Amino acid sequence: MRNIIKIAFRNLKRSSRRTLLTAALITIGVIFVLVYSALSSSFKAYMVGEITDSMMGHIQIHKKGYIASVDNLPLDKNLNKKQIEKVLDILNDNPYVESYTFRIKLGGMFSNYVSSTNIRLNAIDPKKERITLPLFEKRIMKSEPHLLKQGEMLVPELLAKGMGVKKGDTSVLVVNNKQGSVNGLNLKVVGIVEPISGPGGRDGYFHIEDAKKILRIKEAEVSEIVVRIKDVSKLQEAMKSMQSLTMIKNQKDKPVFEIHAWTKLSPFYNIIKMLNIMDISIKIILISIVLISILNVMIMSVYERIKEIGTIAAMGTPPSTIVKLFLTEGFMLGVFGAIVGSIISFVIVKVIDTIGISFAFGRQSDLVLHPSLQGSDIVAVSIIVIIISLIASISPAFKAAKLNPVDALRQN
Structure with missing residues (x-):
C-alpha cells in the first residue's frame, strides 16, 4: 500500500498544473460552504434567540384546545390551580428546564379618554418574565428598564401611534370576565412595546395581579405557562x-x-427551514464541483497514461492494484482540498468574527453578527469531500483497470 501511495503522489506531482487547478476548485468549494454555514448558523441562532428570548420562550404549555381557539383569547380554557400544580410538579424536577413564567391572555377595550379601540393583552409576572425572557425589555421603547408594577401597562407601538398615546398617559382598560360581567381598571402607560411578527407580536402587557383584579379571579389561574430550557439545541x-x-x-x-415548541407557534420557523434548505443546496453545489473536478482529472489522467497503464499491466500488475492507484489519487486530492479549504475558512471566519457584520433585523438596526465555525461542520464537510472524491474516482479507475495491455501499448 505504501508503494501505491508513493506512485499516486508522483503521478499527481507530475501533472502539477492540473492537480493544483483541481485542488483549488475543491478548496474554493469547501471555503464557500464552510463560510456560508458559519454565517447562516450564526444568523439562525440570532433569530431564534430574538424570538424565544423576547416573546415566546422555548416551550408553551396550555389547556387542551387553547391554541386552536387562541385568536379568540378564551378565558374558559385557562389552567386552574390544580392543573398548574400538576405542571409545576413536572417542571420543577425537569433537568432541561431553566425557568418558567405564567401569563393570562385576554382581550378588551383600551381608552385614553379621547378614543377607544380593541386590544390584546398579556398579563405577566414581571420577575418571572424577566428571567424566562431575558430580551423582553429590549422591545420596550421610551422607557427605562424596570419591573412592571401594578397599575402600569405597556402599550403596543401601532396602537400608541394610532391613538397618540405617550409614556405617562393614564388609560382605561375595560374587559369581560368569564361570567360576562364588564369591569374596568385605570392603568398608567409606562412604555411602548416594539412589534414582532407572529402571535403576540402586537400585544400590550400589564401586571398579572391587575388581571386577577379586573377579571375577578380568586384562585390561581393562567392561560399559558412559558418555559425556558437550558440548551435550545x-x-x-x-x-x-x-x-x-x-x-x-x-x-x-x-x-x-x-405542549407546543416555539417552532410550531412562530412563523419565523419557516424562515429557518428555508435557510436549512439553502444549506443543503449549497452542499449539493459543493458535491457537484468536487465530483466534476475529480472526474475530469481522473479521466484525463487515464487517457494520458494509457501506455503506462498498459506497461504495468503487461508486467503482471493486477487490475485491483490499478484501481487502488487511481482511487488513492482521488483520495489525496480530496484530503488536500478539505484540509486547505478548512484552514482558510477558519481564518476567514475568525476575521469576520473580529470585524463583525452589521445588519438590521425587523425594527432593530446596527446589529452585529459574529459568526463561528463549529468543529462538527468542518469534519462533516471534509468527510463529504473525501467520500465524493473517492466516488468520482471509481469510474476512471475501473476504466483503467479494464484496459487491454496489448491495445494500450499500441496507442500513439
Whole structure:
C-alpha cells in the first residue's frame, strides 16, 4: 500500500498544473460552504434567540384546545390551580428546564379618554418574565428598564401611534370576565412595546395581579405557562421529557394539557427551514464541483497514461492494484482540498468574527453578527469531500483497470 501511495503522489506531482487547478476548485468549494454555514448558523441562532428570548420562550404549555381557539383569547380554557400544580410538579424536577413564567391572555377595550379601540393583552409576572425572557425589555421603547408594577401597562407601538398615546398617559382598560360581567381598571402607560411578527407580536402587557383584579379571579389561574430550557439545541429532548403531561386525562378520558415548541407557534420557523434548505443546496453545489473536478482529472489522467497503464499491466500488475492507484489519487486530492479549504475558512471566519457584520433585523438596526465555525461542520464537510472524491474516482479507475495491455501499448 505504501508503494501505491508513493506512485499516486508522483503521478499527481507530475501533472502539477492540473492537480493544483483541481485542488483549488475543491478548496474554493469547501471555503464557500464552510463560510456560508458559519454565517447562516450564526444568523439562525440570532433569530431564534430574538424570538424565544423576547416573546415566546422555548416551550408553551396550555389547556387542551387553547391554541386552536387562541385568536379568540378564551378565558374558559385557562389552567386552574390544580392543573398548574400538576405542571409545576413536572417542571420543577425537569433537568432541561431553566425557568418558567405564567401569563393570562385576554382581550378588551383600551381608552385614553379621547378614543377607544380593541386590544390584546398579556398579563405577566414581571420577575418571572424577566428571567424566562431575558430580551423582553429590549422591545420596550421610551422607557427605562424596570419591573412592571401594578397599575402600569405597556402599550403596543401601532396602537400608541394610532391613538397618540405617550409614556405617562393614564388609560382605561375595560374587559369581560368569564361570567360576562364588564369591569374596568385605570392603568398608567409606562412604555411602548416594539412589534414582532407572529402571535403576540402586537400585544400590550400589564401586571398579572391587575388581571386577577379586573377579571375577578380568586384562585390561581393562567392561560399559558412559558418555559425556558437550558440548551435550545436539546429542544426535542426537553419536549419528550414533558410528554407525561399529555397523558393526563380528565373525567371524560380526554387529554388535559397540550405542549407546543416555539417552532410550531412562530412563523419565523419557516424562515429557518428555508435557510436549512439553502444549506443543503449549497452542499449539493459543493458535491457537484468536487465530483466534476475529480472526474475530469481522473479521466484525463487515464487517457494520458494509457501506455503506462498498459506497461504495468503487461508486467503482471493486477487490475485491483490499478484501481487502488487511481482511487488513492482521488483520495489525496480530496484530503488536500478539505484540509486547505478548512484552514482558510477558519481564518476567514475568525476575521469576520473580529470585524463583525452589521445588519438590521425587523425594527432593530446596527446589529452585529459574529459568526463561528463549529468543529462538527468542518469534519462533516471534509468527510463529504473525501467520500465524493473517492466516488468520482471509481469510474476512471475501473476504466483503467479494464484496459487491454496489448491495445494500450499500441496507442500513439
